[in-house]
Structure formats: structure tokens, C-alpha cells
Amino acid sequence: MGTALLYDEEMTKYKLLWVDPACKIEVPERLIVSYEALVRSGLSDRCISIPAREASDSEILLVHSELYLEAVKKTPYMTLEDLKEFTLQFGDVYFHPNIYHCAKLASGSALQLVDSVMTGKVRNGIALVRPPGHHSMHGAANGFCVFNNVAIAARYAKQKYGVKRVLIVDWDIHHGQGVQYCFEDDPSVLYFSWHRYEHQNFWPNLRESDYDSVGKESGTGFNINVPWNNVGMENSDYLSVFCHVLLPVAYEFCPDLVLVCAGFDSAIGDPEGEMCATPDIFAHLTHLLMNLAGGKLCAVLEGGYNLTSLAQSVCQTVQTLLGDPVPQLANLRGPCKSAIESLQCARSAHRRYWSFLKHAADPPMTDISTKHIKSAMEEEEKTEMAEEERCTEGKVWPEPPERLCPPVCSASVLPDDVVCPDGLKPLSSSKDLEPLLVSKLKTAAVDGDGVTTFSRLYTLVEKLVANEIRNGLVLVPDVAAAMMCVVQDLTSDLVKRVLVVCVGKEKELDYVTTDGKVLVVQISSEDSEEHRSKYYIPVCLKKGCSDTSGFIQAVLGLLLPLGYEYNPDLVLLVRMPGSGVVDSMWQQLIGLLQGFAKGHTLVLMQVNEKACMGSTASALLGHPAPPLQDLQTPFPEDGDALERLRERLQADWKMLQTTS
């Protein structure tokens, strides 16, 4: 299934008709450069073009009042003076004779996108719209927004398709207070937003944008705010919040649909956000959300005012929606102190509502919400000093790397008597091994046809590294022996860093490097205190890998942050026989691991586990993993052990930090 793209140039046909410094950044060119970048890069041709349409009155009334709608209906016939007058009643927004028409098209586009995804016409999609939506409220326009496109889409999805749970992720740099107000008492819609806050000193300067606004009444716990109290946040900060706040809750919530308030003013160069995250971060944020809700994801444009980073960020998002490999993120050095405070506050505010956050630490001593009473002097001094170092428009950043799709997606190396699953390309050619290697294999008690398998295995690895293949599946007689050989051989010159993810445990892994060329994370039911090192991390689950709750918690809170920081060139996923890992979890794991090493994942499985080759192949081919249904509460000892493990490892691995 494909990716929908909604764009209509009609939505470029309104603009600011008078002087207003607050609104001058919201220009038609935002939409033009975004769409043109998609055309120029060839991405628009790969999408399924869906026409925009006007939202009807009843659809707009899902969120807005009749009074407000009737008032906006009058704006096309207003004189310039009337428009100015009408605008005065709202904040940081402007009206134009054609904006009502465009606002209906923007909301209608979001609904078209929901239809396309919910009817299975496409898997996911993006709507390039203006005016944006997430600040507009029941009875008011605000922050360049007229109708709340995403809020309307959420209510529409529930009403028309009976969607039970909608996750709204708002990665725009402003707080979508309109969305928060709409759903704060609604447990069927989980709203997550991060936003520049600076202790309430940044627009819209709302007390209820802070982390302690967790929702109300039956919606308590279903509103998550992560305030950024400093500018200059980077990729590490964004990924840490995804791994340690959003994703654990999102998996526990188990949404049927994911809507994204896709604002790109959170990218480097934006005059509003003044952050430093690079456009390729959106490739990863999108990728991480695509594993939820069976891949049903609708992204709707919100903000984004630096035309260069906006266009790049839109392309990065669309390319991931299309299933292209995500780029490697280099030198993630962990979240900054301010980000850690924010994520610690958000986690502790929600630990009583989400069992996946149950073991979150107490809030930091310096309760950040009381810091807003800053002396004017301090503010003044910070502004002067920070000016030059802030990431403003003057900032330059490298073009995102090209994300080439290998000619072959998934290759397989199977014993001759095993049927190759659909979609996998059997790797026939096997190069002759150096005699030295053959003798090593012999000593590893590998028999004749094992040597053939290994020679094919090495060929596979070479093709992965050469980007001729994206990923591969190998069935071997003895998976532990195979792993040892691959790891020993691989760390020669082919790859610089190999992340080995061991699911289950058959026997002690006696091969551990200390030079960092291999990082082994082993998830199993047994604890192994001995020779744990920075590069060998055993994760013990009380009930073993069959406990999906504990497993996904370990993946999100430990494996993902580690993997991002380690930044491997190859991922070796080893399924030990008898691991007991549940199929949907196995597919989720393969899906999530695609975020590393440009998707170069090599799955090693034992021949007697060939029954799960089908689902492995499906995940390797990029088909969305089935949602993890009815996750139980993780065992307290597991949650506790994970927290302790993170605390012990965070000195070596900065991305594991969750407490200041």
C-alpha cells in the first residue's frame, strides 16, 4: 500500500494584507517550497495524489461553535478595514477574503487523508495545508490557525470509522493548546506535544502548557506536555523524549490511528523554534510512529517558517512514509540537562497513569515549573548572551544525506530443503571462503553444508555493507555458532560497529569485545552478572521473552536509546531457539531496528524455527507490524530492574539518562 499526498495550490492564495510583525512569517511560499521540493526530488511521483476538498459545516462543527463558524463565514465579504477589525478579537492570526475557503480546504484535506488511510486505499500519508490548525479553539482563531484540522480529523475518524483510540503527536515547536482543550477530558484521544516554553516566557505563554497538565476527569493521563525550557534542543533531546516518554505510553495506549500535527518549526534554522535538530530527525520520528496502529499514520502540516529547513524536513518525512531507509544519525551525545529535567518531570507527572512509566523517578529537586519567576535582568542577560549562539536563520547545516533504496530489499540464505518465503530473494552465489576461515568453521564444528551456508552468509553481509541489499534472513543449523563466526569475521574491516541483539539465551556468549566494535544487548530470562561490560548488556526479564510488556519496555527504554547512541553500521538480530518471543513483538522489534544502520539488519535464526520465517520476512519487507494487543502491566521487578540498569549504564551511555 502506498503513501497519500494532499496538496492544492488554492491554499497558497491568501496572505497578510497589512503590517503585523507577529504574522509576517506565515506566507504562501511555505506551501510552495514544500510541494516543489517533493516534486524536484521525485517523491511526489511516488505518492498517491489525493484531491483536497472543503470540509462541510457539520464536519467543522465537530470541533468549533456555530457562532464562530457563522462569524468566519462572513469574512469573504469583508472590506480590508472589516477584516482588520475582525482579526483584532483573536491572537497572532490574520484574516483574508480567501482564508475561509482555504481553511475549509485544509480541514477537508485532513479528512480526505483519514478516509484514504481508514479505507485501506493507502497505508499512510501527508496533507500539505495552510492555514494550520492546532492553536484554533472551539470559538476562536489563534496562532495563524482558523479551524483545528487535526482535532476535526480525530473526531471524524471516531465518528465515521468507529476508531476507538487516536494518538495525536504534535512535534510542532508551539503548544497546540487548541487540541489540548478539545480532548483533555477524552480518554479516547491521547495528545502528546513538546513545545518551546522557557518557563512560560514563550508564546502562547500558557500555564496549562506545562508538564503538569495531564488531562482532566476521565481524560486524566491522556494529555502529555513536554516543555522545552531552553532553545537549541538537538536530535538527542527529541529522540530521548520519544524513547523515554512518548513511545512507552503510545505502546501501552495501543492506538488504532496516529495523527501527527506535523509542524517543522522544531527544526534547525526556524526563527520561531530556534532549535538545532536537523531535518533528518523527522525521518526517525516518522519511522518510530509508523510501527504503531498497524502503520496507519496521517501527517498534517502545521508550522515551519524557515523555507529551507521546512522543505528538507517535509522531504525527510515523506521519504520515510514511502518506506525508504532512514539515514544514520551521527554523534548523538545524549540529552542536555534542561531536556532531562523536562522529560523527568513529564515521566513523573504521568507515572501514576501509565504502567510503563510506573518506575519513573521523582521530579527533579529544582521543580522547573516554579522557575518562571525569573528576574528581568536574568532574562535580559540570557537573551543578549544567547543571541549569537542560538540556532537562528543564520545557522547553516548539512543537506540531509541521500537515502538510496538498495536494488534488493530482503535476501535470504536458507538450507536447500527450505522453501523461501514470498518476497525474499534467495542468495545463490556463494564465494569461496579463505581456507583460514574454513578451518575456523571446521573447529566451530560446522559440517560441510554448514560451510556452504557460511560462505553464503558472508556474501550476504558483503552485499548488505555494499548497500546492494537492505536486509537479510539466514537460517543456520546452529545459531550461536553462526553468530560467533559472523561477529568475529565482521569486525575485520567490513563494518566499523555491529549491534548484536540477542533474543533469548541458549548459552553464555563468550565473545565480547571491549574495543567497541561490537555491542551486544541480550534480552532473556536469565541474569548474568559476570562479564557485563559497556559493550555487553544483558537484560533480564523475569518471565523471559514471552512477556511482551517487559520486552517492549526493554526495547523502547534501553535498546533504542543505546542503538541511537552506538550508531551501528550493521544490526545482527539473533533469535535463540526457544526464546518464546511473541510473533507480533518479533515483528515490532524488526520494524524498530530498521531505524539503525540504514536498515541493514541481518536476522539469524535456527533452522528448526523456520515456522516464523513468514512473519520475519513480512517485517523485513517493511510491512507494518501488527499492534501489540492488550499489554499486561509489566512485572514490577522488571520495571525496577530496567530503571536500575539504566541508572548504572547512563555513565557510559548518555542516551539512557532519564534523571538529572
Ligand SMILES: CC(O)(O)NCCCCNCCCN
Ligand atoms: C502553527 C504554529 O504553531 O506554527 N503557529 C505559530 C504561531 C506563533 C504566534 N506567535 C508569533 C510571534 C512571531 N515572532
Ligand SMILES: [Zn+2]
Ligand atoms: Zn508552530
